[in-house]
Amino acid sequence: MANAPKFQEEYAAKIPAMTLLAGLGWSFLSPQxxxxxxxxxQDQVVLREVLRNxxxxxxxxxxGKTYPLSENSIDNIISHLCSPALNEGLRHANEAIYNHLxxxxPVTEFVDGKKVTPTVSIIDWQNPDNNQFHFTEEYTVTRAGGFDSRRPDLVCFVNGLPLVVIEAKRPDGNSQKGPTINEGISQSLRNQRPDEVPHLFAYSQLLLSVNGIDGRYGTVETPEKFWAAWKEEDISDAxxxxxxxxxxxxxxxxxxxxxxxxxxxxWYQNLIAGGELMVTGQDKLLxxxxxxxxxxxMIRYFTIFDKKIGKIVGRYQQVFGIKRLLERIQKRNSKGGREGGVIWHTTGSGKSFTMV
Known part of the structure; x- marks a missing residue:
């Protein structure tokens, strides 16, 4: 039974996460x-082939005319995106990449001898389907020292950039060590250290730790105690x-x-042949x-960089509070006036960030 934990991790958490991601429209790439x-x-973390495409x-x-990007501009953007400025620390490098996203x-192009400097978007935010979504498992990345490597369980890419890193653990916590979700979180925090694989996390927007039953999420440098659960309000149980x-x-x-x-x-075919599968906390989070x-x-509207605290991603109360607020202020009553409303906060629930 030496391989039992791995077996449990794979079957309880990782394979269900992979099949669900495929169902959500992400294309799978084998590790190879x-x-x-x-x-x-293995020291490169961007799928350059996808980004170039x-x-x-x-x-x-x-x-009044439309032109394709020159090879030169494409090369410049790729080299710019593939060399995050980690010399000033992970948070700084991550914010610089976030701003590019x-x-x-901006690139320099020449049209009929005239110099033009258009700004090229890396992600088409308006039309999600205009982007390429991939995920892979066991993504081996060489450590900063160049000796050994780390292998996050699942990595999700948008246009070749690794924007989401997921650690999948087995469900049964060893009572001495605490819940397995915390193992995934501490692994994620370790991997961000300067001597580990910070060059992977320079691109990260969401980090998840799941264990088949449940999950938590954070972002770069989120301390363990602030990794949050999610309660969904808009997507129905059905x-x-x-x-x-x-x-x-x-x-x-x-x-x-x-x-x-x-x-x-x-194993998977037997599982689905047994009838409808229940939705777990892990599924809900994903x-x-x-x-x-x-x-x-989440990336565009609910991520901020705070001078003191660092990078913050919204919690579900903030996300749905804002969504309801925007719905409310867009409605008008029969006299053309707007309705008011109250967002109620408990102490320490992040109201200043909600307001931002």
Whole structure:
């Protein structure tokens, strides 16, 4: 039984997370495919091949005409994105990348001999389907010292950039060590240290720790006590159940399980043959945070950098409080006036951040 914990981790937490991500529209890459897309280099964390493919479709406008980006501009953007400024610390590097994601990167182009400086967006925020969504498992990344490596359980990429890192643990906590979700959190915090794989976390927007039953989330440098649970208010239980039990086509299933032991696929097929699967806390967290539109919302509207505290991602009360507030102020009564309202806060629930 030496391999029992691994077995439990895989079957209880990781495979369910992978099949759910596939159901949410993320495309799976086997560890080998992911390695190929980063040029076979384990010290590179961006899937350059994917990023190049996305940028090759980007255009800019000048004098009423549309032009494709030059190879030179594409190379410049890639080298810019692939060398995060970690010399000033992870938080600084992460904020610089975040700003590139939000505001694009300016490039220099020449049209008929005239110099033009368009700003190129890395992510199409308006149309999520205009982006490429991939995920992989056991993503091996060489440590900063260059000797050994770390292997986060699951990494999710948008346009080749690793924006989400997930640690999947077995469900049964050893009572001495506390719940296994905390193991995933401490692993995530360790991996962000300067001598570990900070170059992976320079891109991170959401970090998750799940154990098959439940999960917590944070972002870069979030202290363990602030990793939060999520309570969903907009996606109904029925929608969650439908997503959890969405049948994957044969090609997707083959691709997910091809590089694994044959028993893994038959285990999964037996599981789904047994009737409708219940939605776990892990499923709820993944659907609530990693559905494409919701992930984009969380990154764009509910992430801030605070001088003192660092990077903060919204908690569910803040997210839904803001959503309800925006709905309220867009409504008008029969006389054309707006309705008021109150957002009620308990002490320490982050009201100043909600207001930001």
């Amino acid at each position: 495919e992911a390695l190929t897309k980063r040029g076979g280099k 996305v940028l090759s479709k980007r255009t800019f406008h000048y004098a 939000m505001y694009g990167i 929608e969650m159940l439908a997503l959890k039990n969405k049948a994957l086509d044969d090609a997707t299933l083959q691709h997910l399980f091809d590089h694994r032991d044959k028993r893994d696929l038959s 659907i609530s945070l990693l559905s494409k539109e919701r992930l984009f919302d």
